[in-house]
Amino acid sequence: MSDAAATLPVSVETDRxxxxxxxxxxxxSSALLPALYAVQxxxxxxxxxxxxxxxxxxxxxxAFVAGVVSFYTMYHRKPVGKHHIQVCRxxxxxxxxxxxxxxxxxxxxxxxVGQVTPDGRFSLQYVECLGACDxxxxxxxxxxxxxxxxxxxxxxxxxxxx
Amino acid sequence: MxxxxxxxxxAGRENSHTIDxxxxxxGYEALKKALKGMTPEALLEEVKASGLRGRGGAGFPTGMKxxxxxxxxxxxxxxxxNADESEPGTFKDRLLIERDPHLVLEGIILSSFAIDCxxxxxxIRGEFQKGCRIFEQxxxxxxxxxxxxKNILGSGYxxxxxxxxxxxxxxxxxxxxxxxSLEGKRGLPRIKPPFPxxxxxxxxxTIINNVETLANVPFIVERGxxxxxxxxxxxNTGPKLFCLSGHVKKPGVFEAPLGIPFLELLNExxxxxxxxxxxxxxxxxxxxxxxxxxxNRCEVLLDFDSLAAAGTMLGSAGGMxxxxxxxxxxxxxxxxxxxxxxxxxxxxxxxxxxxxFTKILHRLETGHGRKEDPDxxxxxxxxxxxxxxxxxxxxxxxxxxxxxxxxxSEFDDHVTKGACPFGGAAAKR
Numbered sequence: 001m002s003d004a005a006a007t008l009p010v011s012v013e014t015d016r017x018x019x020x021x022x023x024x025x026x027x028x029s030s031a032l033l034p035a036l037y038a039v040q041x042x043x044x045x046x047x048x049x050x051x052x053x054x055x056x057x058x059x060x061x062x063a064f065v066a067g068v069v070s071f072y073t074m075y076h077r078k079p080v081g082k083h084h085i086q087v088c089r090x091x092x093x094x095x096x097x098x099x100x101x102x103x104x105x106x107x108x109x110x111x112x113v114g115q116v117t118p119d120g121r122f123s124l125q126y127v128e129c130l131g132a133c134d135x136x137x138x139x140x141x142x143x144x145x146x147x148x149x150x151x152x153x154x155x156x157x158x159x160x161x162x
Numbered sequence: 163m164x165x166x167x168x169x170x171x172x173a174g175r176e177n178s179h180t181i182d183x184x185x186x187x188x189g190y191e192a193l194k195k196a197l198k199g200m201t202p203e204a205l206l207e208e209v210k211a212s213g214l215r216g217r218g219g220a221g222f223p224t225g226m227k228x229x230x231x232x233x234x235x236x237x238x239x240x241x242x243x244n245a246d247e248s249e250p251g252t253f254k255d256r257l258l259i260e261r262d263p264h265l266v267l268e269g270i271i272l273s274s275f276a277i278d279c280x281x282x283x284x285x286i287r288g289e290f291q292k293g294c295r296i297f298e299q300x301x302x303x304x305x306x307x308x309x310x311x312k313n314i315l316g317s318g319y320x321x322x323x324x325x326x327x328x329x330x331x332x333x334x335x336x337x338x339x340x341x342x343s344l345e346g347k348r349g350l351p352r353i354k355p356p357f358p359x360x361x362x363x364x365x366x367x368t369i370i371n372n373v374e375t376l377a378n379v380p381f382i383v384e385r386g387x388x389x390x391x392x393x394x395x396x397x398n399t400g401p402k403l404f405c406l407s408g409h410v411k412k413p414g415v416f417e418a419p420l421g422i423p424f425l426e427l428l429n430e431x432x433x434x435x436x437x438x439x440x441x442x443x444x445x446x447x448x449x450x451x452x453x454x455x456x457x458n459r460c461e462v463l464l465d466f467d468s469l470a471a472a473g474t475m476l477g478s479a480g481g482m483x484x485x486x487x488x489x490x491x492x493x494x495x496x497x498x499x500x501x502x503x504x505x506x507x508x509x510x511x512x513x514x515x516x517x518x519f520t521k522i523l524h525r526l527e528t529g530h531g532r533k534e535d536p537d538x539x540x541x542x543x544x545x546x547x548x549x550x551x552x553x554x555x556x557x558x559x560x561x562x563x564x565x566x567x568x569x570x571s572e573f574d575d576h577v578t579k580g581a582c583p584f585g586g587a588a589a590k591r
Contacts, residue, residue, distance in 0.1 A: 025324065026238070026281065027364050032346030033329055058346070071348040071506075073330030074288045089591060090250045091450060091496050092407040092482055099591045126591070128332065128500050129250040129450075130289055133407035133480070134414045143291040 081123030218372030251480030269376030448477025492588025
């Protein structure tokens with residue numbers, strides 16, 4: 001590994017991936033959102049150090065990158081659990097019992113909304129309408145959709161993910 | 163006569179997302195027809211004549227939108243597909259993306275051809291991770307078959323499609339916020355004019371269309387504008403996807419001609435109310451931003467003009483149904499929290515107003531409401547409506563105004579009883 005690579009806050013693969021993004025779109029600036037995804041894919045979250053690095057790649061200020069990261073809910077500014085559970089809280093899901101689903105998750109995991117279990121395996125979050133109201137109450141665990149939840153399914157899911 | 167499914171004709175087949183299944187079902191035939199025998203101008207005229215109106219929310223005539231592009235060609239033109247489906251209660255575009263991405267893609271290629279665009283962007287909601295994987299695969303398949311790239315089907319027409327993932331922000335479904343996001347920025351809506359058709363992505367002429375809107379274009383090309391205009395009702399033409407969720411037996415996406423009666427959608431398509439002992443109390447026919455209709459005003463036709471006449475809007479056709487056990491203060495609190503969370507914060511009336519709504523509704527729902535609170539909600543809504551850069555202000559002002567107006571006594575009850583008569587579940591999350 002070269003000295004330059006040794007100081008990168010990301011792997012050489014991620015760095016190359018971001019290089020490719022810089023010329024993928026008609027303007028370099030458009031590479032910012034996908035570059036942040038690339039960083040998060042490797043680390044699971046986006047540190048300030050990583051934001052500085054991305055700012056340098058795109059050619060914008062670190063403050064600009066921080067502004068973008070904080071605007072969008074899917075960029076994590078601190079580590080989340082290995083299984084990041086997001087329960088939909090918006091109207092159609094609430095009408096079908098999403099708050100009870102969340103209560104079950106909280107009870108089983110012993111954490112509150114916005115927290116990570118001490119072993120780092122699970123984190124819990126509410127999310128706004130996932131656009132899957134036909135499967136209400138629904139959730140997302142990492143990149144997978146989880147439809148039609150109830151207390152029993154919450155228990156089964158957590159047992160499976162352990 | 164039974165209605166012939168168009169938009170969902172392929173969506174139920176096994177592996178309907180693959181190009182082989184799509185081709186067997188007649189996929190890309192319209193593209194072949196257009197590239198062989200139609201000029202872009204003729205295609206645009208056909209879409210205009212079909213009466214197709216945008217399926218994203220506003221119902222603006224698609225062909226007319228396209229014709230707003232400047233005649234000059236000194237800058238590239240872009241098509242941005244709005245796949246940022248985020249209006250609560252709406253999940254129709256997700257179905258098209260996941261189950262028939264090639265229909266959507268064919269619509270994108272035809273529409274790009276019509277407006278002389280050579281780079282189209284597919285801006286997909288970040289949370290639609292499965293849909294994004296499926297659509298990227300569909301794009302790759304289309305390149306392999308020569309439906310995308312250079313010299314498509316030997317016609318001399320070139321088109322690239324770039325898939326771009328959003329990252330979690332309702333506001334990016336607003337067309338100018340979407341452009342900002344695509345440029346790698348916070349999704350803050352732009353002041354209009356200039357409209358995107360003149361100054362859009364990277365300052366270039368840009369058309370932004372909804373996924374479902376574009377999925378109609380292959381049918382218009384294949385069977386003609388007159389045939390399309392014969393479906394639905396005058397000025398409200400074509401097939402439509404209607405979502406229904408909440409307290410119904412079979413929530414889902416249902417295809418029907420524009421103008422289907424709401425009660426037919428509810429009782430025949432969605433299986434009626436969830437609990438037989440809890441009748442319909444109210445419904446939002448068009449997505450959370452639209453005005454609510456109490457049960458006694460739900461005998462409406464679901465099309466743009468009929469719902470406007472009924473004092474609400476078709477919006478994104480994200481229908482939500484509430485039964486007699488629903489607390490209207492709680493339902494509105496839930497939406498107010500959504501809008502407070504999703505306000506981009508750029509305009510003071512929206513940023514602050516959404517916070518006021520949440521605070522007032524929360525105290526009402528928890529039994530700490532004040533006598534003047536219902537009027538205060540209306541007063542704040544009046545100060546938000548019309549005073550913001552984008553329609554987000556109306557998107558929360560309208561529900562507030564209509565829930566309070568239609569269910570005033572229920573709001574008052576929360577104050578006089580000092581508690582939510584329904585148990586206050588909406589405040590216990």
